[in-house]
Amino acid sequence: MNLRVEFYGIPRSRAGVSDVVLTFETPETTFGEVVSEIANQFPQFAFSCVLGDRLLPSFSANINGDRFVNDPAMVVHHGDTILLLSSDAGG
């Protein structure tokens, strides 16, 4: 299965890319596994934004522009897009 991950704000500056496509061997996976995989690929992102299989509280994830998620056990599917961003939206 393929997933697309888009980075915004600090996650983008740490990852050094605006987006990436991840491939998993299984038909579905969990949000926690996605976070771990991104952390493997982008060590600076892992250092600043990740603790284990979770994002630090200053960062958020959203699936497909719809729901915000923070449960590592949440299932994500082929074709989903995960947005990683800074939690604070103050302007």
Place this chain on the structure above:
Amino acid sequence: MPDRDTSTLHAYHGTCLRVDLTAGAATALPLPERRLRQFLGGSGLGTLLLLQENAAAADALSPEASLAFAFSPLVGSPLTTSAKFAVVCKSPLTERINDSLASSGFAIAGKKTGHDAIVLTGKAAVPSIVVIDEGHVHLEPAGDLWGLECSATQQRLQERYPGGFEFAVIGPAGENQVLYATISHDGRHAGRGGSGAVLGAKNVKAVVVRGSREIRWAHPEPLIAYARQLSKKSFGPATAKYRELGTATNLLVFNRLKALPTRNFQQGSFAGAEAIAPESLAETRSRTRAYCAACTIGCEHLYSLDNGKDRVRLEYENLFALGSLCDIRDPEVVLLASKRCDELGLDTISTGGTLAFAMECAERGFLNAPWLRFGNGESLLRAIELIAARQDLGDVLALGSRRLAEHIGHDSIRWAPQVKGLEMPGYEPRALQTMALGLAVGARGADHNRSGAYEVDFSAFVDRRQISEHTARLAAQSEDKAAIMDSLILCKFLRGVFEDFYEDAAEMLHLVSGWDVASTELQQIAARIVTAKKLFNIQAGWSPEEDTLPARMLSEPLPDDPHAQLGPAEFKDAVSAYNLWRNWTEEGWICAELRAQLDLDAFPAAGGP
């Protein structure tokens, strides 16, 4: 609580300086400890002072109107981001309470004059500078400064008053009483609601302060230790976004979530977002970072103009209001427009909101201004100059979108982007529905500073495009937290560093003032401040119909996100639930028992049941 002798107070002076500009006289009025503890400072204290002045009854631009500069217990302390003050007055734009905050050395010097607040009332006979030096007050003529833009005024004042003075000034927009003119100091602005017009109507070009009265802290050593810890946390991940990128980095996120107001709230996403985003600007322009006084975060990011010389502060709200809202895709135009607003002393959100509304009306053929079009940078820049000078079409644009809609007719009020007359900030309500409620019920009008309910929408707690049974509570709790932050005063961009905000706030207040304040007392203080603002509005003629959103947002889904839709009946229910959560009546009136419980019974709730 019994009132102590003010000379034994910590963190406060226990007085307010009241300056009568008509008489050219000043009086120091006592501020009892009981009231200071109930309202803290800043936004809360300013609200109390306006209620005491009976300011709701006066026309906002009349000599009888009062305007308060309110400092706070943390000003002058080593706590990061604490050099802030509130400007509180009746807004000429909304005719409701207005409190705008800003940071600069003005807060520190103002408090060092020996007062916790400065209230201006009356009207100077000629354009004047109000000089407050060590608590002594006099007026000086400002004829030579009248007409100067904000930074030129500040520069001239620095030459004229060397040695420890700090300045709050108005630009041409304030002089000409544009209803959304700002008060500027060190390039920062007390921006929203038109406090600059209030000073202009009083013939005050500048307020100049200097003082040497030291502020005593209750527990100086632990305060320093706490401040060190707080500064350390302010370098952590919770503020990284502000330090490294600034608020403007919201733009691409909001655009992706279709929550970015575009073309006068006709869309939630913007085709030009990449072009004006700070991520793109940083590739082609030099960028520097600046800090407010006494701040360790430094969220201000300034970008160079094409001329390579001038730099412009770019924040999310400028970027959305003068960019996507007006469909401007040329970053140079957005930067220039921001700069001109800063120099002329115009609130960027109200300027962009009023112009975007005018553009839509012109496009629909309801406003005879064929030159004013979405996407036309030249017309945006031209209109900004006309507004500040109140020339031609600028004279009516200077009144804001609500009055412009009344002038235009054609039921255009349905799409005027305002609540209570205040233009909406860059949070599309249909896409962020906890925030939608916060915007509708805010005492100041559509307001992202006194309600941070968007935080909830950006979390897994709620479905951001769905009003739920929790919406009212979450919106009220966000407003309460903001009431404490705005009264203590600390920068909102620090909020992410606190694990338990009320515990930390109580600790800070204890260290500076010596008061043993529990979290529960702080929550009651928040409820008092929010209710006091509502009381002011009721005295000024508030009615329940005001607590709503523009009709278009309650009747049409967002065209580029059909899931983002608000219904009028469910929205009205959410407003009622919010009112009941606050222990107000379902319609939003305040009963006598609650006023007594919050020690607000000295202030009558005119009108209502």
